[in-house]
Amino acid sequence: xxxxxxEADHLPTSESDQDDFIEPDPPxxxxxxxxxxFVNIDYEDLVNPDYDSHPSGYIHEIVRQGSHxxxxxxxxxxxxxxxxxxxxxxxxxxxxxxxKEISQALDEVSKLxxxxxxxxxxxxxxxxxxxxxxxxxxxxxxxxxxxKPVYTRFGNEDKLVTVMGVMSALVSFVQDSKDLVRFMVxxxxxxxxxxxxxxxLVCVSHGAESSQQILLHLSYVYNQIxxxxxxxxxxxxxxxxxxxxLRRLLTGAEKFLDNLLNMxxxxxxxxxxxxxxxxxxxxxxxxxxxTIVQNAKVKDLVFALILxxxxxxxxxxxxxxxxxxxxxxxxxxxxNASESFKAAESxxxxxxxxxxxxxxxxxxxxxxxxxxxxxxxxxxVDRESFFILSECRNKIKERLVKYNALKAISDxxxxxxxxxxxxxxxxxxxxxxxSRHMAQFTxxxxxxxxxxxxxxxxxxxxxxxxxxxIHTSARPLKILYTVGPHETLLGWVTxxxxxxxxxxxxxxxxxxxxxxxxxxxxxxxxxxxxxIPNHVTF
Amino acid sequence: MxxxxxxxxxxxxxxxxxxxxxxTSFVCRYIDGTFQTKEPxxxxxxxxxxxGPYNIAxxxxxxxxxxxxxxxxxxxxxxxxxxxxDMTSVSSFESLWARFIPLLxxxxxxxxxxxxxxxxxxxxxxxxxxxxxxEATKFSREINSNIDISHLPKDPYFExxxxxxxxxxxxxxxxxxxxxxxxxxxxxxxxxxxIVDLSKPVNDGAKDKKKCC
Numbered sequence: 001x002x003x004x005x006x007e008a009d010h011l012p013t014s015e016s017d018q019d020d021f022i023e024p025d026p027p028x029x030x031x032x033x034x035x036x037x038f039v040n041i042d043y044e045d046l047v048n049p050d051y052d053s054h055p056s057g058y059i060h061e062i063v064r065q066g067s068h069x070x071x072x073x074x075x076x077x078x079x080x081x082x083x084x085x086x087x088x089x090x091x092x093x094x095x096x097x098x099x100k101e102i103s104q105a106l107d108e109v110s111k112l113x114x115x116x117x118x119x120x121x122x123x124x125x126x127x128x129x130x131x132x133x134x135x136x137x138x139x140x141x142x143x144x145x146x147x148k149p150v151y152t153r154f155g156n157e158d159k160l161v162t163v164m165g166v167m168s169a170l171v172s173f174v175q176d177s178k179d180l181v182r183f184m185v186x187x188x189x190x191x192x193x194x195x196x197x198x199x200x201l202v203c204v205s206h207g208a209e210s211s212q213q214i215l216l217h218l219s220y221v222y223n224q225i226x227x228x229x230x231x232x233x234x235x236x237x238x239x240x241x242x243x244x245x246l247r248r249l250l251t252g253a254e255k256f257l258d259n260l261l262n263m264x265x266x267x268x269x270x271x272x273x274x275x276x277x278x279x280x281x282x283x284x285x286x287x288x289x290x291t292i293v294q295n296a297k298v299k300d301l302v303f304a305l306i307l308x309x310x311x312x313x314x315x316x317x318x319x320x321x322x323x324x325x326x327x328x329x330x331x332x333x334x335x336n337a338s339e340s341f342k343a344a345e346s347x348x349x350x351x352x353x354x355x356x357x358x359x360x361x362x363x364x365x366x367x368x369x370x371x372x373x374x375x376x377x378x379x380x381v382d383r384e385s386f387f388i389l390s391e392c393r394n395k396i397k398e399r400l401v402k403y404n405a406l407k408a409i410s411d412x413x414x415x416x417x418x419x420x421x422x423x424x425x426x427x428x429x430x431x432x433x434x435s436r437h438m439a440q441f442t443x444x445x446x447x448x449x450x451x452x453x454x455x456x457x458x459x460x461x462x463x464x465x466x467x468x469x470i471h472t473s474a475r476p477l478k479i480l481y482t483v484g485p486h487e488t489l490l491g492w493v494t495x496x497x498x499x500x501x502x503x504x505x506x507x508x509x510x511x512x513x514x515x516x517x518x519x520x521x522x523x524x525x526x527x528x529x530x531x532i533p534n535h536v537t538f
Numbered sequence: 539m540x541x542x543x544x545x546x547x548x549x550x551x552x553x554x555x556x557x558x559x560x561x562t563s564f565v566c567r568y569i570d571g572t573f574q575t576k577e578p579x580x581x582x583x584x585x586x587x588x589x590g591p592y593n594i595a596x597x598x599x600x601x602x603x604x605x606x607x608x609x610x611x612x613x614x615x616x617x618x619x620x621x622x623x624d625m626t627s628v629s630s631f632e633s634l635w636a637r638f639i640p641l642l643x644x645x646x647x648x649x650x651x652x653x654x655x656x657x658x659x660x661x662x663x664x665x666x667x668x669x670x671x672x673e674a675t676k677f678s679r680e681i682n683s684n685i686d687i688s689h690l691p692k693d694p695y696f697e698x699x700x701x702x703x704x705x706x707x708x709x710x711x712x713x714x715x716x717x718x719x720x721x722x723x724x725x726x727x728x729x730x731x732x733i734v735d736l737s738k739p740v741n742d743g744a745k746d747k748k749k750c751c
Binding site: 228229233248249250251252253255334338339340341343344345346347348349363365383384386390 | 557562566576577578579580581582583584585598600602603604605607608611612
């Protein structure tokens with residue numbers, strides 16, 4: 001992500017990249033199947049642990065001030081918890097697990113790889129003992145450094161105490177030799193570890209993602225937790241009590257983690273580090289942005305954005321402050337995962353880890369239309385500004401109704417996105433196009449043959465594969481043309497864009513290259529509608 | 539603070555209580571007149587209610603512990619607090635005292651605290667009552683030592699069911715009558731809820747006809 005950050009700073013490079021491309025020699029032409037090696041992954045580059053870095057600036061000072069206020073309050077969660085602690089949560093160190101426990105738990109881990117292990121007929125079978133649980137494609141576990149379960153994607157954490165104990169033992173065993181466990185491969189399963197200051201995140205997957213991509217997913221999950229708690233809170237809690245049961249503070253937030261993981265299985269946005277924009281006439285979009293600027297001139301309002309069906313309609317930001325795509329995904333996830341904003345105007349704290357992991361922003365969240373499709377979020381550092389923002393929201397809504405902008409948004413939503421046929425390129429089945437400097441991407445609707453769920457999953461797997469082959473740090477590629485049994489893939493990365501295209505299996509290399517040149521011209525023509533070239537500032 | 543002068547509500551009512559006791563369902567039963575099982579609230583939700591000439595601000599808060607830091611904002615200057623607990627859960631009753639009463643330090647000095655037992659309908663079926671009426675009533679008297687409860691029509695304790703709609707409106711009217719009492723003329727206006735019930739037979743049409751003749 002450090003890499004992405006840098007990219008985002010890049011100015012749009014000349015279009016020569018696109019025009020010069022007649023018929024290059026693809027550096028690698030291969031039919032090779034997924035014979036991947038998982039060596040030499042640049043771990044630090046992928047998941048940049050810059051959370052305790054202290055961004056400076058006026059807004060950040062307020063954010064941090066806010067989190068200090070929390071410290072001063074006498075009844076912050078932690079202190080109240082210590083009154084209720086049970087004897088079980090004593091100071092004993094949970095990383096010290098007896099040998100018996102380890103062998104027992106290793107058995108359970110091995111069950112993950114050997115689903116054929118027969119079930120004992122017990123009266124009550126825990127979910128975690130079932131075949132179904134073991135065969136899940138992608139497990140995600142979160143545990144504290146002390147080995148206490150925090151979250152599991154499937155099943156009940158309480159039943160996984162031993163498995164998580166083993167995970168924590170593995171991590172500390174490798175840490176003992178001043179090293180870091182990154183991943184293990186066992187058969188077609190990958191065990192990927194993300195070790196953070198207070199939390200250990202583990203993913204066990206037999207899906208199509210590479211370990212690097214899983215690592216990215218795990219760092220999203222970690223950021224989701226920070227988004228709910230802030231790093232300061234997390235740090236404070238575990239500094240006071242290593243054995244703290246974090247689930248207490250995450251009650252009700254599991255659905256954000258669940259939803260995020262489900263979104264990552266099907267949405268390419270997080271893999272690409274880019275958001276999808278709602279296709280809109282650039283003039284309409286400008287109008288919407290200007291309406292927000294004019295009616296939300298409020299001190300300390302940092303970001304104002306409108307989302308519709310997980311797509312960005314517009315974003316207005318304070319000068320000098322940027323919204324990282326990762327943070328934007330967390331905001332989208334927040335809105336996507338909760339129905340509760342539909343009932344009334346809401347006022348909730350949210351931490352944007354890339355923006356500032358040490359404190360909360362306050363979000364005023366409301367839907368602008370009766371059908372609850374268009375969601376307005378106003379993010380401020382002033383905890384008291386609810387009523388001011390609520391007034392802004394009413395003015396914005398009034399103007400947007402008057403200018404027919406809300407109707408334009410719902411019309412665009414009705415039309416869904418666009419069909420691949422609109423690009424007018426035969427043989428092309430589907431594509432992802434990411435504008436690197438805008439951190440936005442576009443893709444057509446999924447059409448036949450990608451209508452069934454399994455086919456969609458397979459398509460997603462193809463993109464995972466293509467993305468991985470191009471971005472693997474062992475040998476990063478610029479262009480990859482690869483023929484598979486069911487489709488031909490072409491990936492192309494330049495300084496200004498990333499393109500992943502899926503063709504029918506019989507397309508020739510020449511035809512594919514002509515097709516993507518045509519596609520690039522089409523995207524260029526539609527750019528104003530599909531992307532937001534720059535975000536308006538207050 | 540500037541905000542409060544801009545859109546000044548005449549009364550601020552705040553609903554506090556543990557996670558999953560049914561606070562949002564309770565508010566929605568009152569505001570919309572329907573019962574829906576609600577998704578957990580995120581942060582806090584704001585409702586504005588007209589009561590005669592008065593604007594009543596209702597804050598429905600999330601029960602999760604991590605939002606405790608935010609409570610200072612909506613507890614400040616609250617004129618009334620609804621302390622909700624689940625009658626089938628002792629711990630939700632205990633948290634009122636342990637977690638939520640202290641938050642009300644920043645409320646108005648004469649803030650009325652109404653203790654509300656939720657999920658009365660569950661008691662009819664197989665679930666057992668965990669908190670007795672006496673216990674809850676005693677508690678409700680104790681926490682209201684700041685005001686003279688002898689002037690109140692009854693103890694500030696209610697048992698309600700958002701599912702069936704029993705006692706929900708009563709709680710709010712009890713509060714409003716105490717904090718912002720209406721004159722008789724205002725009451726008549728307030729009685730008109732502004733909701734048109736389509737399923738109700740309308741007699742007005744018949745009357746109009748008579749007038750014509």
